[in-house]
Amino acid sequence: MPVIKAFDLAYGRLRSPDLDKQEEFLTDFGMVRAERTKNALYMRGTDAPHHIHVTELGEPRYVGIAVHAGSMEDLEKISRVDGASPIENIDEPGGGTRVLLTDPDGYQVEIVCGMQKTNVVGSFNRLDRGDDYVDHHAFFCIRGDKSGLNHLSYEAADIDDVMVGNEHLQKKGYQHMWGIGRHLIGSQLFDYWADPWGRVHEHWADTDVLNAHTPPNLLERGEGTGGPWGQPIPQIFMGHASP
Secondary structure, three states: OOOOOOOEEEEEEEEEOOHHHHHHHHHHHOOEEEEEOOOEEEEEOOOOEOOOEEEEEOOOEEEEEEEEOOOHHHHHHHHOOOOOOOOEEOOOOOOOEEEEEEOOOOOEEEEEEOOOEOOOOEEEEOOOOOOOOEEOOOEEEEOOOOOOEOOEEEEOOOHHHHHHHHHHHHHHOOEEEEEEEEOOOOOOEEEEEEOOOOOEEEEEEOOOEEOOOOOOOOOOOOOOOOOOEEOOOOHHHHOOOEO
């Protein structure tokens, strides 16, 4: 009978002499950097765990594998097995606690519990035109409590055009949803208005432009929702979705 049952695989741990080359490969392979220190690289996927791959700086070798314990109680059980380490805090990005074991071939086995998790809640998606530069994003998909449309976006000529539109829509008595401001992610000037049936429309100008050689990026939840200036994001906008 097993002492405990592993809940899930956690990560593999390797050593490599060049973290830049390792990160380039893993990025091309489909992972995203979760964090990097002077001596280690932590890469993640699209699911919640902080990372799914660890590379330590050193001569190339396989160090070992890690699995998630189902609970702290299971971690305590495995710590009482002959040859197991005491429970220790993981002094690495992602945190948590672990027990260390050694497999019959001498490789390390980590039983981990309490690693940080980040659910992916939104993605900015741009057009792929190869070397040609395109707007920072053409479509933004976000996980929310409601399904439907948050807003449609339309480019204005410049900040003067956005300001003229703002004053005109104010005079016409339409509902203002958010703005004027500048986004941190993408750098656009923005101004959001609701039509008579509550569907939100955005005037924007002056976005960042990227091409297919610009790698994707990953931010923590809440990071980048503000901007260098302008009104903080209001709840009426965040919670809005037109069916």
